[in-house]
Amino acid sequence: MGARLFGASVQRLEDARLVTGRGRYVDDIHPAGVVHAAFVRSSLAHGLIQSIDTSVARTMPGVLAVYVMSDFAAFASGPLPQLAPHPLIQGPITYEPLASGEVRHVGEAIAMVLATSRAEAEDAAERINLDIEPLPVAADLAHALDPDAPKARSERADNRLATLKTAFGDVAGTFARADHVLKETFTVHRGGCHSMETRGVIATFDADDRRLEMWTSSQSPYLVRRNLASYFGLDESAVRVRAPDVGGGFGPKAAVYPEEAAVALAAMMTGKPVKWIEDRSEHFLATTQQRDQIWELEVAASNDGRLLGVRGRCLHDNGAYAPYGAILPATALGSFPGPYALEALDISIDIVLTNLVPTTPVRGASRPSVAFVLERLADRVARHLGLPREEIRRRSFIRVEQMPYVTGTKARDGSPISYDSGDYTAALNLVLDKIDADGFAARRAEAASRGKLLGLGLASCVEDTGLGPFEGATVRVSSRGRVIVTTGAASQGQGHQTTLAQIAADALGVSLENVSVEAADSGKFPLGISTIASRVAVTAGSSVELAAQQVRRKALKTASHLLEAAEDDLEIENGVVFVKGASDVKVTLATLAQSLAGTAGMRLPGGIEPDLAATAYFESTALTFAHGSNACEVEVDPETGDVRITRYVVAHDCGRLINPLIVDGQIRGGVIHGIGNALYERMIHDDQGQPLTATYADYLLPMASEMPNIEIYHLESPSPRNPLGVKGAGEGGTIPAAACVISAIEDAIGPGGTFLRHHPISFEEVAGLIDTRTI
């Protein structure tokens, strides 16, 4: 075999198109005769629709149709099916394609205009008159469960959607016996997602065949198919959903949205292709967001600085609908106990309905929140005991010799969670070494001489990755010898075309350029789940490996017949099967594929099944756990509170790396996302649920001018739970980053300063925390 591609930083196969403007995102697709949709949305966070006057809009230039929910009655009615049913969630809690009665957040779609151009559709949408009777608004998470709180949904008794719990150990005993019990309340904030490409969808409907075809900017084309087929009463085979190039996902594009259903319904109503591209304003109002959470926690610790137990409660702002069931808060439960060998844990999460846009997983889901509260608690104990922060961690971590480590918590399928591999102390020591923690005091003194405050931050995390059950793959050799990998797993920039090709190329002895990856098209591959939860390398990657190895065996078997040689004597290189030591006795993969494609009247070689191809579904039955430690230095201007991150170092372990270049890119982008959460990104609503930060002038995304370089170091603890030894890498950058930055700011303010309990933190707040008299 040639040099292995697995593990090599090969350049991406995706890039040639994307750097020349030949990407093909949803908005770049123009079916003949396409008409454009615009939505009319609620301007109130809670209200009852009294009337919708569309009479003027229908007469506007270019307008083809105006729809409200009742217009769709021939095809659909009622709320969309639950995407992820949860036994604790009762009653329909999903959107209708267009709201028909009660509206429950600003931005909820109520009416839809179709016109020959988007501009005309928007012109007409402006002339639709809505009469909405206001209802009391539940916009304050902290008080949404109070007995007299306004109800976010008038059909429910209160705003508690469900309460999730996890616990293990002798909680009462651990806390009673502990030398120290500290109590803190933390808040983490609802940011947005902000993929640079907004959502978008195109639908066509063939009324004769009753076939629906869609392109959608989605992480979950197969869930869109399942959800909409079920809703419309169509067989899934009559619904084809494709995700073309997708300009970033980060979580919210994994949900199925009412606009996807409405656009499909409009195509069914008109028989014309219908296109809707979300604008950024709509993205702020109607795309799911991160998580407002309030955590009231107690930590039990010993005199020698060991974390023994954590207990408490979380209020989780779900928003007004639960299209995604309880997945987001459930990821919080599964993120405990983090890297710590806790004796006892007792956590309950109240999922709270509010009149805000729903929250669903965004990069890390609730894992960054749990990393934040656990790392804050570790720092709090360090402060209380007067011990170095790293010592609390070293003394409390799960040790490498305890692997596999059964945590005491349960996975989504009810099975006990066990961490598979990883040396958490090694990652911490590595990151401290690389940031030169020993030299920090000198650097702090130097900064002080310039009138600046330097702080060192630390944060560690464990991340469950490789969520089951599967992503499948077919590997096929074409009659020209090209290897075609087909999978359901959608890509939004993760470079799957390259990494999956690397795996297939290695297995089949072909060059990377001879592999094509076709993904996320339900017309080409039968099943898929979703590109979420750092799972595609584990699931699709392993399936490509298994399928490609099957194809390899089939190729060798076929070649052994054609060459009259034993299979064991054959080798594959550069697309040619040859006899070891007699390389002129050979046959190309192309010829083998042709021979298995059949010729009329001729027998297949050796009675082998037709088609030089195989399909595999690797089932990920147990999560695999990545981990890492981050350290950063911040320089704070005591006058202005301005925080500059001067160094950021990551030690990360996601098992074996398929392509270090791509893994590093994932981590780096993830860290920047977490820095945004720590310092910049604020989705502010007023007490009536009105969004106040709904443009990039008000909602600040990280910019090149503020962001640091991120230094990354890898440890590699292969996972024993899949054939490649890989773990997911998509979210590990984000998970500890906000905790790390806040820890550094607190350190810069100094040991006597305020203990920080929230993010994001503004520079104004930081300035207010610094006692300039002491500097």
Add this chain to the structure above:
Amino acid sequence: MSDVQTYPVTVTVNGKKIQRFVESRTLLIHFLREELNLTGSHIGCETSHCGACTVEIDGTSVKSCTMFAVQANGAVVNTVEGLANSDGTLHALQEGFRQMHGLQCGFCTPGMLMRAKVLLSENPDPTEEEIRHGIAGNLCRCTGYQNIVKAIQYAAAKLNGRTYQEAAE
């Protein structure tokens, strides 16, 4: 639609002279994408913050969602589709973005490339800080910017006849 007033616009786009009639309210980005089918330039915000629609107009960087097509009358407009060298090889910036892993989802990339082209024409050998400030009007959610900076440094070195020594990170 027929009674909507339109106005003649003549622009040179990627070296080709083009004449069309457009509505006065048509934004340049919509003109490029919908009239000319040049879909490389993207729409990320329509409020001039994200820079995904950045093109080069008469040698300056313009966010094409902030300009009406009629305002481009007589201008020379270059988009990502015209960036490659005349022999079909990639421009040094396109090569740099590939070599340095300066893109992930690719949505901001055309705007970044066109911004970087003008940045290098204004400042052929920028420091890292100058690059970071120079592209601060272009948002990227995937890369964390670090490899975009390196990609631009790669291109600057190549255009100045040097070999860029650093690897992608």
